Amino acid sequence: MDKQVKGSRGFREELRQELDTWRSEGLITEDQARALQDRYALADLGKETTGLLLMTIYLIGSLLIAGGVVTFVAAHWDSIPKAVKVAMLMAAMLAAHVSGYVLWRVKGTRPRLGHALVVLGTLIFGANIALMAQIFHISSDSWNALAAWAVGAAVMAYCLWSVPNAVIAVVTSFIWYCSWFMEAPGSVNWYPLVLAAAGLPLAYVKRSGTMFFLVLLAFGACVQMGAGASTDSPRGGLLASAAVACLLTAYGAYHVAVRPRPEVGATALTLGAVSLAGWLYVLSFQAVAGEFERHAWDVKEEYAVAGLAAPALVFCCGLVLWALCARKCLADKVLRPVVVAVWVGVLAMAVIGALSPMAIVTVVLFNAALVLLGVGLLWSGFVSLRRAAFWPGVVILGGVILSRFLEYETGLIVKSIVFLLLGVGVIAGGVKFESLLRKRRAIDA
């Protein structure tokens, strides 16, 4: 497994540039500069860039070669006997796999080229499934071929701990899910959970942000599609949005807990909280909640919600709890309040969705959840001095209070007092926050 390097790539590149300046200005000694270079592996930066570029070139080359092989056999040359065609397909696949494996793992002389060749082997494997059907004139639903491709790619990904192979598995299996979904919605509701169970361990072991993001993206899309299939009820969209908000939260938690990129993590956490707030806000209005009340819970009609969004929420619950239990997360001041606030809100929504309560319960709970979210964001914004958390918190809290006072019949004097207090509060809080931020920056500088 690759050695973990401290700091993001951008930070290391900036540091490398700064180090020269510091050294020339006499701010740090040669020894200190060397110690920093070693700590952040700055000498490897050039090699990493070349390696990344080479890997990209190799993968693009692999895709083109795979295209060439497919097109050649797809031409369905009459003069080539079937047995020869089959032998050609198998030979191309095996040649790519074996030569790649030897270069990557046996000799280890050209690991990136070797890895790209193994990926080429898996691409040819997928093409072979379709071409075999063509050679033997077999009509079958094309998504069956995609499922077989995904299985082969996933097994290869785990056997060699290969992220590109895993990406192929995620993409093909997701297209397979979409095809099934259009054919018979609700029939493959188990897919997102299997995808997460199969994809996340590899993402975790390989520390692959790309893989983690792809799995969660596909997961979120499945949940949203499932929710979209449930007709004329606000419940599907609500639960699905809750699940997607959790996904964003989980993604943020992953970045804070596992990968040393807390900025990405914190942004995802804020996005999660904001997307959740959007739905909470819509249903915090009495008129909308009344609409919600009129739709009795019908599992048969809303099978997508019952079968997809609910397990998704349970899964996200596990993921977030795992992230919370990670040592780094518990120590992180940004993560805890946001996750807890988001989580309480989600649970409130899930309970309401499941139990189909009266509109008044929906309104009260959703408003409470919104206030909790706003306070959580405000607090974490203050603690970490991050604008991305502080100002959304202000908007959410201000929005809830204003909306409620405009929604309900209230005396003009009360309304004016609330407006005044809110205005003063926002200005005072904002000024305090910005001055703290300025001070912190002055200290840092």
Place this chain on the structure above:
Amino acid sequence: MRKHWPFILAVVLQVLIVAAVPATRLPVLLSGRTVLLKTAPVDPYDILSGYHVVLSYEISAPDRLDRLPGTPYFQRGDRACVVLKEGPDGVWGAVRASGEWPKDVKPDEVVIKGRYDGRRIVYGIEHYFIPEGKGAEIEQGLRTERARTRVEVKVDGFGHAALVRLHVGDKTYDY
């Protein structure tokens, strides 16, 4: 050697998956009974597969089967078992259809199994991939000889079918 086992396992699995695609048709081709079916083709273009003909059979249309005795109302995804019998012109036609496997199949009859996809009944013999360079010839033949287009298939004892050859007028195209 032991450390290479995961890779070997993954490659073997991929080879088996690829090999499984035609393997499902081999028993049908080896042991199946030859049946000649009347077609009504259309001609789309598929980027991955090159040119191919989508074959639609008389037994593919549910409204034709509805006229037969005992045919149930097929819903999307339903299985269809169609009993075929050879006509005087050598072309096989449907004599009855059911959702379950029929019990009283006579020796001169063959059962073919399909699935109703919401528009038609599919039997897995709907695609004929046109060999390179034969596209124009087959297309022309399909236009002018539509009434004399036949498909030779093999059907095994379980109702699985496999395409054997395509007859367009006087010309024959092996699969």
